[in-house]
Amino acid sequence: MICFKNAQIVESIPILDRAFHYGDGCFTTARFHQNMMELESRHRERLRLSAERLSLSINFDLLDATLEQLKQQMAPLNGTLKIILSRGEGNRGYSLPDHPADLYVLFYPQQTQTFQLELIDSNVLEQVIGLTMPSLVGIKSLNRLEQVLLKKEAQQHGWLEALVIDVQEGIVEGISSNCFIRINDTWITPELRYNGVHGVMRAEILNRMQQQQIPCVLRFVGRDEIPEIQSLFFCNALNPMKVVQNFQTRLLEVQPCVELFDTLQLNQFNHYA
Numbered sequence: 001m002i003c004f005k006n007a008q009i010v011e012s013i014p015i016l017d018r019a020f021h022y023g024d025g026c027f028t029t030a031r032f033h034q035n036m037m038e039l040e041s042r043h044r045e046r047l048r049l050s051a052e053r054l055s056l057s058i059n060f061d062l063l064d065a066t067l068e069q070l071k072q073q074m075a076p077l078n079g080t081l082k083i084i085l086s087r088g089e090g091n092r093g094y095s096l097p098d099h100p101a102d103l104y105v106l107f108y109p110q111q112t113q114t115f116q117l118e119l120i121d122s123n124v125l126e127q128v129i130g131l132t133m134p135s136l137v138g139i140k141s142l143n144r145l146e147q148v149l150l151k152k153e154a155q156q157h158g159w160l161e162a163l164v165i166d167v168q169e170g171i172v173e174g175i176s177s178n179c180f181i182r183i184n185d186t187w188i189t190p191e192l193r194y195n196g197v198h199g200v201m202r203a204e205i206l207n208r209m210q211q212q213q214i215p216c217v218l219r220f221v222g223r224d225e226i227p228e229i230q231s232l233f234f235c236n237a238l239n240p241m242k243v244v245q246n247f248q249t250r251l252l253e254v255q256p257c258v259e260l261f262d263t264l265q266l267n268q269f270n271h272y273a
Contacts, residue, residue, distance in 0.1 A: 019086035138198035
């Protein structure tokens with residue numbers, strides 16, 4: 001792993017960094033495949049919107065400078081890139097410091113392959129999540145304690161992913177993924193009005209479905225609809241489709257997911273921004 005802070009290689013983080021004290025910042029995780037950051041424009045736009053919501057003053061030219069250094073040092077780039085925006089160092093207390101935010105880039109090199117759908121077993125987690133402050137809904141903030149606890153529960157059951165319910169008894173997403181659900185032969189994805197992360201792969205899939213004139217409804221999906229689920233898959237920037245085969249005590253329909261994967265060409269991102 002190699003880490004940059006404001007386009008300079010670093011090996012440590014200041015103890016007064018507000019990311020450590022308060023989770024004061026946001027992040028995105030992207031995949032590099034054959035020297036290309038997949039869904040780059042979506043990652044950049046989400047970071048820009050998140051920085052605006054969090055009042056983070058950030059120089060995104062630092063990201064371009066960092067990526068150029070990485071390409072010069074390690075090309076071709078294959079692996080995972082994590083971009084973190086931190087408000088930076090500050091005094092004790094919640095008051096915001098008056099200086100630009102820091103931009104961290106962590107690169108984890110590894111061999112990458114063309115995307116293929118993955119079959120998994122899944123279920124519904126017992127722990128539920130709460131509602132989010134409206135201005136923070138959708139942001140991938142550095143405060144991920146809910147996901148840490150949810151992941152612990154899932155690992156105890158041996159599930160790679162699982163459905164997460166909120167206090168309003170609605171399906172929200174997976175632990176580290178968004179979800180698409182097929183009920184009554186119609187694709188649905190939870191609307192994420194009160195919580196959840198606005199994932200870049202979710203946005204890409206919705207866009208491609210619209211281009212292919214495949215209906216997908218964004219709405220509240222209640223816990224009581226779980227027995228009606230015909231098909232289910234999870235998606236994030238590192239994997240566009242984890243298809244649930246065994247769900248609770250029954251088999252779900254896999255073929256509609258396979259057909260959607262092929263129709264939307266979810267193994268191809270080179271010609272998409």
